Amino acid sequence: MRLADLSARSGVSTATIKYYLREGLLPPGRQLNATTAEYDEGHLRRLRLVRALIQVGKIPVATAREVLGHVDDVSLGRTIRIGAAMWALPQEAEPDEEDPDVVAARAEADRLLERLGWESARELASLSPVHRSLVVAMATLRRLGYPWDAELLAPYGALMHEVARRDLDFLESHASEAEKVEMAVAAAVLFEPALRALHRLAQEEETTRRYGIE
Amino acid sequence: MRLADLSARSGVSTATIKYYLREGLLPPGRQLNATTAEYDEGHLRRLRLVRALIQVGKIPVATAREVLGHVDDVSLGRTIRIGAAMWALPQEAEPDEEDPDVVAARAEADRLLERLGWESARELASLSPVHRSLVVAMATLRRLGYPWDAELLAPYGALMHEVARRDLDFLESHASEAEKVEMAVAAAVLFEPALRALHRLAQEEETTRRYGIE
Numbered sequence: 570m571r572l573a574d575l576s577a578r579s580g581v582s583t584a585t586i587k588y589y590l591r592e593g594l595l596p597p598g599r600q601l602n603a604t605t606a607e608y609d610e611g612h613l614r615r616l617r618l619v620r621a622l623i624q625v626g627k628i629p630v631a632t633a634r635e636v637l638g639h640v641d642d643v644s645l646g647r648t649i650r651i652g653a654a655m656w657a658l659p660q661e662a663e664p665d666e667e668d669p670d671v672v673a674a675r676a677e678a679d680r681l682l683e684r685l686g687w688e689s690a691r692e693l694a695s696l697s698p699v700h701r702s703l704v705v706a707m708a709t710l711r712r713l714g715y716p717w718d719a720e721l722l723a724p725y726g727a728l729m730h731e732v733a734r735r736d737l738d739f740l741e742s743h744a745s746e747a748e749k750v751e752m753a754v755a756a757a758v759l760f761e762p763a764l765r766a767l768h769r770l771a772q773e774e775e776t777t778r779r780y781g782i783e
Numbered sequence: 784m785r786l787a788d789l790s791a792r793s794g795v796s797t798a799t800i801k802y803y804l805r806e807g808l809l810p811p812g813r814q815l816n817a818t819t820a821e822y823d824e825g826h827l828r829r830l831r832l833v834r835a836l837i838q839v840g841k842i843p844v845a846t847a848r849e850v851l852g853h854v855d856d857v858s859l860g861r862t863i864r865i866g867a868a869m870w871a872l873p874q875e876a877e878p879d880e881e882d883p884d885v886v887a888a889r890a891e892a893d894r895l896l897e898r899l900g901w902e903s904a905r906e907l908a909s910l911s912p913v914h915r916s917l918v919v920a921m922a923t924l925r926r927l928g929y930p931w932d933a934e935l936l937a938p939y940g941a942l943m944h945e946v947a948r949r950d951l952d953f954l955e956s957h958a959s960e961a962e963k964v965e966m967a968v969a970a971a972v973l974f975e976p977a978l979r980a981l982h983r984l985a986q987e988e989e990t991t992r993r994y995g996i997e
Contacts, residue, residue: 579928580926613928617927617928617929620927621927621929624927625923625927646994646995646996647990647994648990648991648994648995648996649996651990652987652990655983655986655987661976661980682984687984687985687988689987689988689991689992689996690984690985690987690988690991693987693991697984697987699980699983699984699987700980700984702976702979702980702983703977703980703981703984705976706976706977706979706980707977709839709973709976710973710974710977712794713831713834713835713838713839713973714793714827714831715831715835715969715973717974717977721953722977722981724949725946725949725977725978725981726981726984726985728942728945728946728949729978729981729982729984729985730985730988730989731942732939732942732982732985733982733985733986733988733989734989735938735939735942736986736989737986737989737990737993739935753986755929757983759923759924759927759929760924760931761979762875762916762919762920762923763917763920763921763924763931763936763939764939764943764982765916765920765975765979766875766913766914766916766917766920767917767936767939767940767943768943768946768947768978769869769913769916769971770896770901770904770911770913770914770917770940770943771901771904771940771943771944771946771947772869772947772950772951773866773869773903773904773907773911773913774901774903774904774944774947775944775947775948775950775951776861776862776865776866776951777862777903777904777907778903779951780860780861780862781860781862782860782862782863782903
């Protein structure tokens with residue numbers, strides 16, 4: 570398809586598409602002549618992902634470029650390719666390792682992973698920004714006087730593992746390796762608000778069922 | 784306890800506690816004489832909640848006052864008391880009802896709740912800001928070309944219902960009605976980051992298990 574068709578099918582203006590091309594967020598089309606290039610379904614898919622990252626995820630262009638660089642790195646195995654892209658997404662603040670609440674939260678997080686049997690997550694703990702986010706969240710709870718420990722969090726972890734299995738089953742339903750990796754990144758940015766809304770709505774449903782309305 | 788003890792036990796400076804008292808976020812202590820007031824465990828608990836709302840939730844003081852007003856309204860039944868406090872928390876943007884993606888997402892959200900058997904959530908749909916957040920999230924997915932439908936979302940809803948049952952079991956483990964309602968609000972603000980981190984960590988664990996590291 571031509572640029573105008575790519576714009577019509579994606580709902581993104583030609584000016585914005587040209588900007589994404591210039592910034593290297595979208596690979597160039599196949600040049601037909603000096604003024605015309607041809608784009609394919611892969612461009613359409615990538616354009617959706619770029620909008621998800623930038624418009625919804627509010628991710629800076631330089632960060633998006635880095636994330637997409639990992640997505641496109643076919644030299645990597647799938648775990649590392651998805652992992653590198655996810656790890657390049659903006660993360661929570663870094664934990665302050667001098668803070669006693671952080672030290673205690675890190676030990677508690679380790680107990681939690683042990684209890685859950687998440688061996689790979691334990692091995693990756695020192696590398697993973699996601700693990701650091703968990704430590705920060707648990708340190709905040711502790712500092713504010715809500716010391717939610719491994720015992721309380723483990724059943725939540727087990728339920729989130731169920732959710733993650735579903736996420737990966739859904740990824741595997743996609744045809745190509747490129748689509749799988751792109752979908753993993755899109756889901757990390759786009760799916761979170763839907764999941765949060767479902768959680769709160771489930772709380773309303775269950776509160777009403779248990780205690781009635783009045 | 785005196786103000787100095789309340790400060791020591793909460794880790795909040797006396798100046799900040801006085802500010803919260805002036806703003807009506809913390810109820811006054813029992814006045815012992817012209818210059819001294821006595822505070823109790825209820826003050827300590829409330830101070831934790833105020834910090835959670837303002838420091839972690841980044842909620843404006845006026846909004847926090849409104850949330851706490853609902854928390855303290857003993858004339859309400861538990862469902863409405865928790866619901867009113869939750870609904871007063873800052874919500875996502877309002878859906879634009881003229882937008883065809885919003886119209887389609889609203890119909891799909893209704894199919895989703897029907898499939899989940901969430902009858903109370905369906906009845907409250909026109910009132911609940913949480914329901915509106917779900918519609919906004921689903922409309923965004925649709926607009927960006929990821930039309931995740933009721934069929935795909937229903938199993939996630941069922942898992943979030945499991946999470947919500949756990950949330951309420953945990954609330955019920957607290958002694959007083961006031962503690963139950965306060966904990967519901969604190970959890971809405973504080974627990975989300977921990978749950979999100981657990982979800983992402985579970986994805987790492989499951990990705991590594993399925994595809995290995997290299």
